[in-house]
Amino acid sequence: MPDLELRLPEDVRLHVSVTGPVDAEVTAVLLHGWTLDGRSWHRQVTELRERFGGRVRLVTYDARGHGRSSCLALRDATLAQLGDDLAAVVDEIVPSGPIVLVGHSMGGMTVMEYAHRHPDRFAARTAGLVFVSTTAEGHTHTAYGLSPRITRLIRLAETTGAGVLARCGGWRPPHALLRALRPSIRWMLFGDRCDPADIRLVTSAVARATLRSIGGFRASIGAQHRLETLAALGGLPAAALVGDRDRLTPPPCAESIAAALPSTELTVCPGAGHMLMMERPDEVNAALAGVLDRVLAGRPATRL
Numbered sequence: 001m002p003d004l005e006l007r008l009p010e011d012v013r014l015h016v017s018v019t020g021p022v023d024a025e026v027t028a029v030l031l032h033g034w035t036l037d038g039r040s041w042h043r044q045v046t047e048l049r050e051r052f053g054g055r056v057r058l059v060t061y062d063a064r065g066h067g068r069s070s071c072l073a074l075r076d077a078t079l080a081q082l083g084d085d086l087a088a089v090v091d092e093i094v095p096s097g098p099i100v101l102v103g104h105s106m107g108g109m110t111v112m113e114y115a116h117r118h119p120d121r122f123a124a125r126t127a128g129l130v131f132v133s134t135t136a137e138g139h140t141h142t143a144y145g146l147s148p149r150i151t152r153l154i155r156l157a158e159t160t161g162a163g164v165l166a167r168c169g170g171w172r173p174p175h176a177l178l179r180a181l182r183p184s185i186r187w188m189l190f191g192d193r194c195d196p197a198d199i200r201l202v203t204s205a206v207a208r209a210t211l212r213s214i215g216g217f218r219a220s221i222g223a224q225h226r227l228e229t230l231a232a233l234g235g236l237p238a239a240a241l242v243g244d245r246d247r248l249t250p251p252p253c254a255e256s257i258a259a260a261l262p263s264t265e266l267t268v269c270p271g272a273g274h275m276l277m278m279e280r281p282d283e284v285n286a287a288l289a290g291v292l293d294r295v296l297a298g299r300p301a302t303r304l
Helices: 038-055 079-093 106-117 119-125 148-166 175-189 196-208 211-216 218-223 227-231 251-260 281-297
Strands: 003-008 012-019 026-031 056-061 099-104 126-132 238-243 264-269
Touching: 003 079, 012 038, 012 079, 026 038, 026 079, 026 106, 026 281, 038 056, 038 099, 038 196, 038 281, 056 079, 079 106, 079 119, 079 218, 099 106, 099 281, 106 119, 106 126, 106 227, 119 126, 126 281, 175 196, 211 218, 227 251, 238 251, 238 281, 251 264, 264 281
Parallel strands: 026 056, 026 099, 099 126, 126 238, 238 264
Antiparallel strands: 003 012, 012 056
16 A cells, blocks of 8 residues: 655654545545544555555555554644645545545545535535544533443543643653553443454554643543534435444434435444544445445446
């Protein structure tokens, strides 16, 4: 998979990975969640490459402050900035042709912010949407699967801790600390089952995120509300998936997305948590393929 470096203003560098030909009929851009990186989508990239061959080009990238992308100024730790970054990725990496935008968690919120901040560019290029374990309502429905009182305490601790981490700059979490926190990460992000390889990948991704990113994006993520933006998108082919054990973006988050965007096909995965592309790759791959099939069906085939 070719790796590229996209340079943005103020010397921000985004690590981008691309699979497939430049003249593919459709490009799918897959955006990862908070504290993760583009490797989150490895099962989807493999499956879609095998299924569609050269008809679909696949783009993943590490958001600023995550993975192999460069750090960011604290003032830029916002979903608005990530929406602008997505616009730059589309303009530079996929300058022509229809795109399908696929977002997990913070990645889905980034897609919504792109639609909100760049409506004309979004409308001109976007042919389909897939939302995986995400929300258009900030932390409205986030209760961690706990009682309201415990939820309030956790949110207070989380918000306070995020403010501290946001001021820690480009430092990254110590590996020893992440190993100690692995049971908590597993509880927070996964449902009934968890492949050990998946928790290792997630822990590795968190280790690459800067403390400024881990803490800095928290306020923007909690405050975003984009249901009106979704309602204005019309009849785009769309899918939304959620696990019924998701402690961060529970089923009401996906249900409100589907209500705002009626063309959305909603899938609730029993026993699954927040990391659906790892926990339920078949369901996520089927939803992605379904949207891509609908987009491709509206275009003439360019190759056998």
